Amino acid sequence: MKRRGFVTLPALALASSQLPAPAARASAAADAAGFAAAGFESPSVVEGNMPVFAEQLKAELDFPLAWASRRGRNFGAWKRQARAKVEELLWQPVDRSPFDVEIVDEKARDGYRQRQVLFNVTRHSRVRATMLVPDGPGPFPAALLLHDHGAKFDIGKEKLIEPWYDDTRLVSARAWSEKYFSGRFVGNELASRGYAVLAVDALGWGDRGGLAYDGQQALAANFFNLGSSLAGLLAREDVRAAAMLATLPEIDERRIAAVGFSMGAYRAWQVAALSDDIAATVAACWMTGLKEMMVPGNNTLRGQSAFYMLHPGLYRYLDIPDVASLAAPRPMMLLDGATDPLFTPAGVAVAYAKMRAVWESQHAGHRLRTTIWPELGHVFVREMQDDAFAWLDRRLRR
Template structure:
C-alpha cells in the first residue's frame, strides 16, 4: 500500500504567503506575463535598445560613410531582396482631365507582380516635377491608390474614395490637387489593397507569417515596391528625374520617409501623421500593440540598430517636411517630439537645418486637412519648383 502525503489546509495557507514572497524575491512574474499584448517586462526591454548605429553614435566621421553602412543594415532587415526586373510600362487608358491627363498604366513592380497604376500628367510639354503618392492603411482594403487620385474608371470605388476623401482630406484628392499645381503624380496599390486586394483586417497576421516563411515580409516587400515605383518615374519622358517627391498620409507618411531613406531618386519628402520614437510608441493602449496593421511597418530586428527617426534621417540632407495633428491618438506627443529632435540633430550636423520642416497642428487628430495640404505643398513648391 502506497503512502500518502497529507498536508493540512492550514499548513498550505501558511506556506502560500512565503511562497509568494520567495517568487517575488526571485523575480518570478506571476501567473500572467502578458498585459494588453505587451509582456509584463516590456519596460525592461526598452533600455536594451540603445540604437548604436544612429548617426550621433556612429564610428564614421563622414556622413556619407555612415549612410552607406546604416542603409546596408536597413536593407538587410527588409528581408526582401532588391529587384531589377525591367519595368516594361504600358499605357492602357488615357482620358482628358481639367488641366491634366488621367492615365492608367501597367508595369512590373517586381519580378513576380505586374500591376496597374494611376497617373495624372499636367497638360503641356514637360518635363514636370513629380510626386509618388503613397496611400494609407486605414483598415480599408477595397481602395488603395484611389484614396489619393480620384478613380474616374470605377463607379463603386469612386463612391468609397469620395467618402475617404471627405473623412481625411477635407473632400480633396491630394493627387488631383497636386496635378493642378503642375506635378505629375503616380499612385500604386500596395499588396492587399485595391486591384491587389482580397485582404481582410484579421488576415494580415497570417499573410505576414506566410511571407516570412517564404523568405519575404509585408513591410520589406512594400518598401522595395515603393522604391521601384520611384525608379519607374525616372524612366518616363514626362518626368524631371531630378525633381521627384514622395508624399503620403498615415501609413503612406511612413512609406514616404522610408522610400526617401531607401532610394536616391526621391528629392523631397512630405510625410503626414506618421513619425515617432520607437520606445515612446510601445506604450499600453497604442494602436501598434494590436498587431495586424503593424506588420506593414515592422522590420524584425532593425530597432536593435536604428530608431525610427534614425531610419528617416538616412534621407538627409534632402528636403523633408513632417507634420501631424496635436491630438493624433496613434502617436504620443513625447514620441513625436523625440523623433523631431533626433532628425533635426542630423540635419543640423549637415548644415541643412533649413531643409527640414516639422509642424504640429493644434487641435487636430489623425487627418490631413486642406489647410495642412496647402502648407505642405507650398513648401514642396519652394523645394522642387525653384
C-alpha cells in the same frame, strides 16, 4: 503520511478567467507576486499584449547605428552603412526586373491627362497604377503618392487620385477624401499645380485586395515562413515605383517627391531613406520614437496592421527617426496633429529632435520642416495640404 494539496497552473488561469475584470487583474497581480516570491516569473502575466519585461527590453535598445552614435565620422559612410543594414533586414532582395511600362487608358481632364498604366513593380507582380500628367511639353516635377492603411482595403491608390474608371470605388474614395482630406484628392490637387503624380496599390488594397483586417497577421507570418517579409515587400515596391517614375519621358528625374498620409507618411520617408530618386518628402501623421510608441493603449500593440511597418531586428540598430534621417540632407517636411491618438506628443518630440540634429549636422537645418498642428488629429486637411504644397513648390518648382 499527510497528503499535500496542490493547484495546477491551468487551474489557476481558469479560476482567474472566471473573475470580473478588476478582480481578475488583482488575482493576476497576486499570482505574479507569488511566483516572484517563489523565484520565478509567472508565464501568464501579459498586459496589453506586452510581456511583463517590456520595459527591460526597451531599456536595452540603444540604437548603436544612429548618427548620434557616429558623430565625427564621415556622413556619407554612415549613410551607406546604415542603409545597408536596413536593406539587409527588409528580407527582400534588390529587384532589377524591367518595368515594361504600358499605358492602357488615357483620358483628358481640365489641365492634365488621366492614365492607367501597367508595370512590373517586382519580378513577381505586374500591377495597374494611376497617373495624372499635366498638359504641356514637360518634363514635369512629380510626386509618388503613398496611400494610407486605415483598415480600408477596397481602395488604395483611389484614396489619393480620384478614380474615373470605377463608380463603386469612386463613391468609397470620395467618402474617404471627405473624412481625412477635406474632400480633396491629393493627387488631383497636385496635378492642377503642375505635378505629374503616380499612385500604386500596396499588397492587400484595391486591385491587389482580398485582405481583411484580421488576416494581416497571418499574411505577415506566411511571408516570414517563406523567408520573406511583408513590410520589406512594401518598402521594396515603393523604391521600385520611384525608380519607374524616374524613367518616364514626361518626368524630370531630379524633381520627384514622395508624399503620404498616415501609413503613407511612413512609406514616404522610408522610400526617401532608401531611394536616391526622391528629391523631397512630405509626410503627414506618421513619426515617433520607437520607445515612446510602445506604450499601453497604442494601436501598434494590437499587431495586425503593424506588420506592414515591422522589419524584424531593425530597432536593435536604428530608431524610427534614425531611419528617416537617411534621407538627409534632402528636403523633408513632417506634419503631425497635436491630438493624434496614434502618436504620443513625447514620441513626436523625440523624433523631431533626433532628425533636427542630423540635418543641422550637415548644415541643412533649413531643409527640414517639422510642424505640429494644434487642435488637429490624424488628418491631412486642406490647410495642412496648402502649407505642404507651397513648401513643395519652393523645393521642386522652377
